[in-house]
Amino acid sequence: MSARRLRRGERMLAIAHRLFREPHTVFSLGTFTDGLDAAKSTISEDIAVLRRVCEMFELGRIDTLAGVSGGVRYTPHCTPGQIRALAERLAERLRDPARILPGGFLYTTDLLSLPGLVERLGDTFATFFEDRRPDVVLSMEVKGIPLALMTARAFNVPLVTIRRGERVTEGSSVTVNYVSGSSRTVQSMTLPLRAVPAGARALFIDDFLRGGGTARGVYDLMRECRAEVVGVGVLIEATQPQEKLVEQYVSVLAFDGVDESHGTVRIEPSRWALGQPVEALHP
Amino acid sequence: MSARRLRRGERMLAIAHRLFREPHTVFSLGTFTDGLDAAKSTISEDIAVLRRVCEMFELGRIDTLAGVSGGVRYTPHCTPGQIRALAERLAERLRDPARILPGGFLYTTDLLSLPGLVERLGDTFATFFEDRRPDVVLSMEVKGIPLALMTARAFNVPLVTIRRGERVTEGSSVTVNYVSGSSRTVQSMTLPLRAVPAGARALFIDDFLRGGGTARGVYDLMRECRAEVVGVGVLIEATQPQEKLVEQYVSVLAFDGVDESHGTVRIEPSRWALGQPVEALHP
Numbered sequence: 001m002s003a004r005r006l007r008r009g010e011r012m013l014a015i016a017h018r019l020f021r022e023p024h025t026v027f028s029l030g031t032f033t034d035g036l037d038a039a040k041s042t043i044s045e046d047i048a049v050l051r052r053v054c055e056m057f058e059l060g061r062i063d064t065l066a067g068v069s070g071g072v073r074y075t076p077h078c079t080p081g082q083i084r085a086l087a088e089r090l091a092e093r094l095r096d097p098a099r100i101l102p103g104g105f106l107y108t109t110d111l112l113s114l115p116g117l118v119e120r121l122g123d124t125f126a127t128f129f130e131d132r133r134p135d136v137v138l139s140m141e142v143k144g145i146p147l148a149l150m151t152a153r154a155f156n157v158p159l160v161t162i163r164r165g166e167r168v169t170e171g172s173s174v175t176v177n178y179v180s181g182s183s184r185t186v187q188s189m190t191l192p193l194r195a196v197p198a199g200a201r202a203l204f205i206d207d208f209l210r211g212g213g214t215a216r217g218v219y220d221l222m223r224e225c226r227a228e229v230v231g232v233g234v235l236i237e238a239t240q241p242q243e244k245l246v247e248q249y250v251s252v253l254a255f256d257g258v259d260e261s262h263g264t265v266r267i268e269p270s271r272w273a274l275g276q277p278v279e280a281l282h283p
Numbered sequence: 284m285s286a287r288r289l290r291r292g293e294r295m296l297a298i299a300h301r302l303f304r305e306p307h308t309v310f311s312l313g314t315f316t317d318g319l320d321a322a323k324s325t326i327s328e329d330i331a332v333l334r335r336v337c338e339m340f341e342l343g344r345i346d347t348l349a350g351v352s353g354g355v356r357y358t359p360h361c362t363p364g365q366i367r368a369l370a371e372r373l374a375e376r377l378r379d380p381a382r383i384l385p386g387g388f389l390y391t392t393d394l395l396s397l398p399g400l401v402e403r404l405g406d407t408f409a410t411f412f413e414d415r416r417p418d419v420v421l422s423m424e425v426k427g428i429p430l431a432l433m434t435a436r437a438f439n440v441p442l443v444t445i446r447r448g449e450r451v452t453e454g455s456s457v458t459v460n461y462v463s464g465s466s467r468t469v470q471s472m473t474l475p476l477r478a479v480p481a482g483a484r485a486l487f488i489d490d491f492l493r494g495g496g497t498a499r500g501v502y503d504l505m506r507e508c509r510a511e512v513v514g515v516g517v518l519i520e521a522t523q524p525q526e527k528l529v530e531q532y533v534s535v536l537a538f539d540g541v542d543e544s545h546g547t548v549r550i551e552p553s554r555w556a557l558g559q560p561v562e563a564l565h566p
Binding site: 007008009010012013014016017020021022049050052053056057059101102107109110113114115116118119141142145146149150152153156157158159160161163171192194195 | 291292300303332333336339340342384396397398399424425428432439440441442443444454475477
């Protein structure tokens with residue numbers, strides 16, 4: 001490091017980089033006084049400016065925590081306007097008739113493959129479930145993994161991927177059966193036993209929810225692990241069937257089917273993306 | 284935005300946030316003069332300071348490009364020291380005898396599930412393959428997906444996931460057979476035809492390479508798509524067999540097997556992680 005003292009902007013950037021890399025983590029001011037060779041009061045002021053900039057440009061939230069275990073923490077946070085705009089842009093792209101697949105399905109894989117977009121969606125889920133404090137984010141192979149990983153990144157917790165079927169490749173595992181909402185067949189899902197510790201708070205993130213059979217299975221799987229599902233978030237929910245096998249979930253988009261003869265895709269931002277608050281968790 | 288003019292540190296942070304979110308993208312200075320209500324010369328100075336801070340704290344590289352298509356670009360970049368330290372820390376954690384699985388395999392899933400760690404590994408692959416300018420990053424389901432997604436994020440290009448077997452769920456697809464290095468059986472891998480355009484430059488990222496059968500299959504698959512493999516990067520390579528089915532690849536760690544009776548795991552940083560330059564691509 002250079003001999004001269006750093007300027008405010010330089011220190012702020014170094015602090016911001018560290019906080020953004022490890023969201024939801026409390027850093028003591030000492031972390032920065034040592035690394036940046038500055039007094040505590042200086043670092044405090046840096047953080048105050050940083051907080052203001054994050055507010056101004058809607059980059060997320062900086063909190064300072066007082067007391068012995070105090071320090072500073074960054075929380076990715078999207079404003080209602082940002083979430084709505086993201087959902088509207090996505091719905092717009094998904095209305096492209098070229099996305100209609102045989103059977104009335106929608107081609108979404110390309111969008112779920114764009115890291116920048118998926119990162120924004122991860123921040124969106126982290127905003128929806130901000131108060132749930134998950135210990136792990138669960139995904140179901142394969143298509144939901146990027147979304148779930150970016151949500152795990154926003155919460156800075158591990159991603160745990162549930163495998164379809166009963167493949168056991170990593171020591172002891174737990175398997176449950178579930179009824180797939182779309183195919184109405186009994187399938188199974190498996191998790192290495194050591195992946196989710198007892199008592200863990202698990203957030204399940206997936207790309208699509210039709211009947212909710214998969215989500216139902218995840219509840220059963222977590223019961224076997226003695227862990228708790230604290231939320232279910234999906235990118236797209238199908239409006240049909242109306243009755244879902246899970247009571248509580250949150251979606252970004254609502255898909256009302258396609259009209260193959262006219263080449264119309266009916267998809268809109270969900271009520272949560274339009275501003276309805278995410279309900280508190282049932283006990 | 285507030286009425287008063289922004290200070291340097293405030294503008295720098297806004298610029299940095301935008302650049303970090305979209306690496307490998309050239310932004311014109313006009314993007315920032317408008318958004319931040321500042322003169323071009325002011326923004327230029329902001330960027331010069333930003334570049335210095337990124338150098339000082341080893342946060343990656345900021346380049347300014349002159350000319351009509353000029354502007355500023357952020358490239359995630361790890362220093363040799365950062366890569367070596369990351370590989371050493373990882374090897375250390377993988378030497379834990381509790382990770383030994385039946386058959387001499389290693390339990391790595393938990394590490395591949397930590398978003399912060401995987402993000403650093405993605406930056407590492409992006410550094411190894413900096414000059415390859417991939418258009419897509421390829422992954423093979425399931426375990427390699429987080430690594431590949433974070434590499435795609437560092438390059439700001441789409442992730443494309445190859446499916447095992449011949450499942451066709453998303454329109455027309457292309458399938459090739461390959462010999463799995465570990466099981467010596469003929470398997471197949473499938474890709475939606477529209478996922479990789481003809482002429483694309485593809486970088487394949489995976490968690491493990493033993494014989495190189497999977498990587499060989501990816502070469503064949505890309506040939507069918509008339510795309511080009513510009514690199515193969517794996518987290519862990521097995522030192523045995525020495526002869527691989529692919530000539531060029533880059534690893535972070537080299538795994539020399541386990542001694543189940545003594546509970547010893549032989550794993551070390553690879554020669555590239557220790558500083559050997561990544562070879563230029565054969566024509």
